[in-house]
Amino acid sequence: MAAILQTEDLTKSYRIGKIDVPALRGVSLAVERGEFVAIMGPSGCGKSTLLHLLGGLLSPTSGSIVIDGEDISKLSDAKRTEIRRRKIGFVFQRFNLFPTLTAEGNLKLAERIHSGNGGGDAAGRREVLRLLKLEDKMHHKPLEMSGGEQQRVALARAVINSPAIILADEPTGNLDTENSAIVLDMFRKLNKEFSQTIIMITHNPEAAAVCSRTIRMRDGRVDE
Numbered sequence: 001m002a003a004i005l006q007t008e009d010l011t012k013s014y015r016i017g018k019i020d021v022p023a024l025r026g027v028s029l030a031v032e033r034g035e036f037v038a039i040m041g042p043s044g045c046g047k048s049t050l051l052h053l054l055g056g057l058l059s060p061t062s063g064s065i066v067i068d069g070e071d072i073s074k075l076s077d078a079k080r081t082e083i084r085r086r087k088i089g090f091v092f093q094r095f096n097l098f099p100t101l102t103a104e105g106n107l108k109l110a111e112r113i114h115s116g117n118g119g120g121d122a123a124g125r126r127e128v129l130r131l132l133k134l135e136d137k138m139h140h141k142p143l144e145m146s147g148g149e150q151q152r153v154a155l156a157r158a159v160i161n162s163p164a165i166i167l168a169d170e171p172t173g174n175l176d177t178e179n180s181a182i183v184l185d186m187f188r189k190l191n192k193e194f195s196q197t198i199i200m201i202t203h204n205p206e207a208a209a210v211c212s213r214t215i216r217m218r219d220g221r222v223d224e
């Protein structure tokens with residue numbers, strides 16, 4: 001089976017003044033379609049840098065990234081953005097919802113950004129909100145919801161455009177135990193029932209336990 005995502009000797013250094021700070025020192029990995037992968041490792045080991053490269057939010061210093069058959073490592077920012085919008089759904093630790101929009105409004109906005117026009121239909125949005133047990137929150141704004149509900153809206157927003165891959169950066173980092181468990185259960189459901197490919201950074205062993213594989217990182221490398 002072909003990998004949906006593959007990197008080859010990926011490196012990234014950040015330039016601070018005249019100094020190059022290496023964050024990734026050569027990461028080669030492959031993720032198959034339908035996998036649910038946890039990325040773990042100590043703070044500063046390069047997890048977020050890797051996730052941002054995989055999602056096309058950053059461009060690498062060297063190495064390649066192939067997503068769903070497209071090499072994004074040497075593209076212009078504009079081309080990379082376009083592929084990101086088509087193929088990637090992001091979930092962040094701080095839910096990053098638009099505070100003035102309702103749950104449904106946040107989904108509509110994601111659809112509009114994805115398609116470049118009106119996009120999406122009400123039935124599709126309702127279906128995704130139902131799946132994430134948010135039907136009754138459809139017309140609520142983020143501040144009228146609990147953290148767990150907001151993160152489920154963020155997850156709904158990530159899946160609404162049927163991305164090839166969901167990339168999540170500590171999605172339970174701001175949640176209490178109960179809400180973490182609910183949100184993780186939703187990730188697992190999307191993975192199991194819809195074969196959604198998911199790559200998730202986490203510090204939480206319970207989160208890693210619901211994944212099919214854990215990649216451990218240390219000092220900018222994958223720890224074998």
Ligand code: ADP
Pocket residue numbers: 014015016021022023041042043044045046047048049050
């Ligand atoms: P993690 O997500 O595992 O905590 P990061 O990818 O955030 O690790 O960071 C890896 C290394 O890169 C760290 O040494 C960090 O200080 C550095 N780094 C991350 N982002 C930047 C940035 N925007 N500018 C400069 N250095 C950065």
